Amino acid sequence: AQSVTQLDSQVPVFEEAPVELRCNYSSSVSVYLFWYVQYPNQGLQLLLKYLSGSTLVKGINGFEAEFNKSQTSFHLRKPSVHISDTAEYFCAVFTGGGNKLTFGTGTQLKVEL
Amino acid sequence: EAGVAQSPRYKIIEKRQSVAFWCNPISGHATLYWYQQILGQGPKLLIQFQNNGVVDDSQLPKDRFSAERLKGVDSTLKIQPAKLEDSAVYLCASSLDRGYNEQFFGPGTRLTVL
Numbered sequence: 001a002q003s004v005t006q007l008d009s010q011v012p013v014f015e016e017a018p019v020e021l022r023c024n025y026s027s028s029v030s031v032y033l034f035w036y037v038q039y040p041n042q043g044l045q046l047l048l049k050y051l052s053g054s055t056l057v058k059g060i061n062g063f064e065a066e067f068n069k070s071q072t073s074f075h076l077r078k079p080s081v082h083i084s085d086t087a088e089y090f091c092a093v094f095t096g097g098g099n100k101l102t103f104g105t106g107t108q109l110k111v112e113l
Numbered sequence: 114e115a116g117v118a119q120s121p122r123y124k125i126i127e128k129r130q131s132v133a134f135w136c137n138p139i140s141g142h143a144t145l146y147w148y149q150q151i152l153g154q155g156p157k158l159l160i161q162f163q164n165n166g167v168v169d170d171s172q173l174p175k176d177r178f179s180a181e182r183l184k185g186v187d188s189t190l191k192i193q194p195a196k197l198e199d200s201a202v203y204l205c206a207s208s209l210d211r212g213y214n215e216q217f218f219g220p221g222t223r224l225t226v227l
Contacts, residue, residue, distance in 0.1 A: 004155075009153075032213040036218075041220065042220055042221075043117070043204055043206075043218030043219050043220045043221055044156070044204070044206075044216075044218040045218070046215050046216075049213075049215070051213060090155050090156070092155075094212075094213045099168075099169065099211065099212070100158050100161065100169060101158065101216065103155030103156050103157070104155050105153065105154055105155050106153075106154070106155055
């Protein structure tokens with residue numbers, strides 16, 4: 001069975017500082033990996049996804065993530081955050097066997113002035 | 114392009130009452146999903162439709178939850194009777210097809226069971 005672990009429930013960071021949100025997955029088969037963002041009182045929005053090819057994936061709003069198969073990780077990074085990045089971020093894994101998205105518990109990113 | 118629509122946005126009911134949620138997916142999307150998101154947790158898939166057929170309802174508590182997608186477009190999710198532990202945000206999502214296609218989410222319905 002597939003699972004996703006987001007190690008940090010909350011990450012406070014100052015504006016214009018870099019940030020990394022960690023995600024580890026477990027699966028015995030090939031995976032497809034996603035990061036979604038959820039702003040207050042809104043649904044989830046896709047930030048980026050890894051399906052195949054280059055392990056460095058670039059998404060919207062300046063975010064990027066790197067797929068590391070040996071470490072079973074898919075950490076999300078942004079070199080300089082903005083107040084508007086304050087939101088909850090969810091890592092998710094899809095495997096063909098399960099045929100569904102499995103989400104992590106989320107990381108609340110709080111950007112402070 | 115219109116997004117996924119859900120109503121109502123908020124609902125407060127007493128335990129043992131019934132409640133229904135409605136979802137209108139993006140036009141042309143064959144696959145529709147209902148998720149339950151309990152506070153502090155990630156979304157959990159309750160049921161997945163492909164057109165008007167059920168693909169996966171393995172995590173749907175069938176003794177109290179039901180869902181349908183008539184004509185392969187709109188969908189309703191019903192809870193009867195509701196329990197305290199059903200308090201959550203219910204998210205509807207749709208995608209062009211099954212598999213790892215991008216899922217587009219609605220704003221959700223926040224249910225509070227007292």
